Amino acid sequence: MxxxxxxxxxxxxxxxxxxxxxxxxxxxxxxxxxxxERVLVMYAGLIVENLPVTELLDGAAHPYTRALVGAAPTMTTDPGTELATIPGRPPEPGETGAGCPFASRCERARERCHDDAPGLTDLGPGRQVACWYPVRPAAATSHTTEATS
Incomplete structure (x- = not known):
């Protein structure tokens, strides 16, 4: 260290x-x-979120970014506590289909996610996400808030 x-x-x-x-x-x-200062989160070789580092821990909108943050221990994590994991496994190179590469591991995924890959879209100043159903930045601490498409 x-x-x-x-x-x-x-x-x-x-x-x-x-x-x-x-x-x-x-x-x-x-x-x-x-x-x-800025974070670009990648999954399966694609940028899935672009955000200021100040919003990484509490304001991530992409389910993969949120899962990464949730799996990381903090200074207050009890050493005996089992850390969160992301279910499933990442795709092998060239294994991704037409949809979002994270869809098979995503708790928010719907049919559209498996069929059509989202591009990066603006969520506000300095914020982009590649997700059909991101957690809205204003409600980023809630996993249940839906984005409309």
Whole structure:
């Protein structure tokens, strides 16, 4: 952890001094939350959500993003607690069909999701999601709020 903190600190320092951008690819949401300003979440090689990092933990609209956040332990997670998992398995490369690649694992999926892949659509300033039935940003803490299509 100390080495990781030093490396991330050095990257941040170089970024600020040089004015360069930093592209960080990680599954570690804690690191992403500390280092990044924007988050692009990918599933099966496709961007499924684009949002400010400040909205990642409580404002994610895509079911996969929400599942990732829900599966990550926090500082208050009891070490004896079993972490949440995402049911099913990710598709093999080239295995995705015509629909959303996350549809077979998604609790919000309907027939349309299996038949037609959604493109990225705007949810508001600086927010995009590729989902036919995203959780609306204003109600992002509720898994039951439906978006209309």
């Amino acid at each position: 100390a080495v990781q903190r030093q490396v991330l600190g050095l990257l941040a320092e170089v970024r600020v001094e040089s004015g360069a951008a930093l592209l960080l690819i990680s599954h570690d949401l804690a690191v992403v939350a500390q280092v990044c």
